[in-house]
Amino acid sequence: MRQAWLMYRKELLGMARSYQLLWIPVVFLLLVVMQPVTSYYLPDILAASGSVPEELVADFPIPGPAEVMASVLGQYSTFGVFVLVIAGMKIVSGERYGGTAALVLVRPISSASFILAKWAGQMTLLILSFTVSYAAAWYYTVQSCTFLVFLESGRAAEAGCCYNIGGSSRGNILSYYNDRIVVCRLYRYCYLELAEASHTGYKWRIRRIHAFYFAAINP
Amino acid sequence: MDLNLNWGLIAPVIVLQLLLVITALISLVRAESVRGSKWIWALIIIFGTIAGSIVYFLIGRKEA
Numbered sequence: 095m096r097q098a099w100l101m102y103r104k105e106l107l108g109m110a111r112s113y114q115l116l117w118i119p120v121v122f123l124l125l126v127v128m129q130p131v132t133s134y135y136l137p138d139i140l141a142a143s144g145s146v147p148e149e150l151v152a153d154f155p156i157p158g159p160a161e162v163m164a165s166v167l168g169q170y171s172t173f174g175v176f177v178l179v180i181a182g183m184k185i186v187s188g189e190r191y192g193g194t195a196a197l198v199l200v201r202p203i204s205s206a207s208f209i210l211a212k213w214a215g216q217m218t219l220l221i222l223s224f225t226v227s228y229a230a231a232w233y234y235t236v237q238s239c240t241f242l243v244f245l246e247s248g249r250a251a252e253a254g255c256c257y258n259i260g261g262s263s264r265g266n267i268l269s270y271y272n273d274r275i276v277v278c279r280l281y282r283y284c285y286l287e288l289a290e291a292s293h294t295g296y297k298w299r300i301r302r303i304h305a306f307y308f309a310a311i312n313p
Numbered sequence: 314m315d316l317n318l319n320w321g322l323i324a325p326v327i328v329l330q331l332l333l334v335i336t337a338l339i340s341l342v343r344a345e346s347v348r349g350s351k352w353i354w355a356l357i358i359i360f361g362t363i364a365g366s367i368v369y370f371l372i373g374r375k376e377a
Contacts (some may be wrong), residue, residue, distance in 0.1 A: 113340050117370050124326065124363055132321055180371050198323050234322065 097203050101211030109215060118181060118219055122227035125173055126166045130234040133162050159235050166231040170224070178223075182216050330362055337366035340374065346371050 109115045132139070186209070189195035199205060337358045341347065349355055354373050357365040 115334055124329050
């Protein structure tokens with residue numbers, strides 16, 4: 095057991111020296127962190143690609159936090175496994191081919207502890223990469239969601255709808271629209287929508303409500 | 314397109330990407346020999362960013 099422990103420490107040192115202990119967690123992080131970011135900007139990306147009809151962008155289904163996390167797990171089972179397997183496929187054969195395995199195994203070290211140390215090293219790498227990157231994916235998914243809090247008062251919808259406009263242009267819009275009933279109905283609609291969106295906590299809903307509101311008051 | 318990006322979301326990705334590219338370049342400079350010529354790998358890492366660095370670490374490095 096002491097042999098295996100020593101070999102395991104040597105394995106970790108080797109992984110640190112070959113930068114594996116750094117680059118594999120970083121690749122995992124980039125891989126999973128891109129998933130929430132991509133779903134956050136997906137309507138923008140679709141709109142920027144040009145050839146997509148506008149209705150499709152506007153009606154694009156917004157992935158919920160659970161869906162984003164599920165697709166992150168999907169990334170592990172494809173690309174994550176690929177990277178780990180390719181990076182670790184030569185840990186034994188490479189040492190045999192390079193001749194270092196012979197140097198180690200002529201000493202009284204059992205091949206079982208040799209293999210056990212290699213396996214434990216790979217497991218350490220996997221657990222480290224998975225833990226760090228899944229925590230980052232969770233943080234990013236939470237960050238992509240926002241919680242509007244100013245909904246308790248009756249003027250909440252007004253606050254929500256004018257969130258992006260700023261003070262001055264808001265006055266212009268209201269004076270331009272003399273038809274108070276239309277404006278009130280819009281406020282009412284946006285208020286209900288915003289309340290629901292902030293309850294489910296997804297920023298995309300809120301951005302789309304803004305877009306709807308602006309489209310309604312700027313025909 | 315508005316450039317009012319959410320930098321809190323984007324900046325860590327850029328930092329990680331730079332970290333990966335710089336690690337790959339340091340590893341390339343310090344390696345005694347690599348598969349193929351070093352300057353081609355340097356171009357791949359710099360212009361391929363994430364994918365280029367991954368490809369370098371996976372197949373460019375000579376183990377042992």
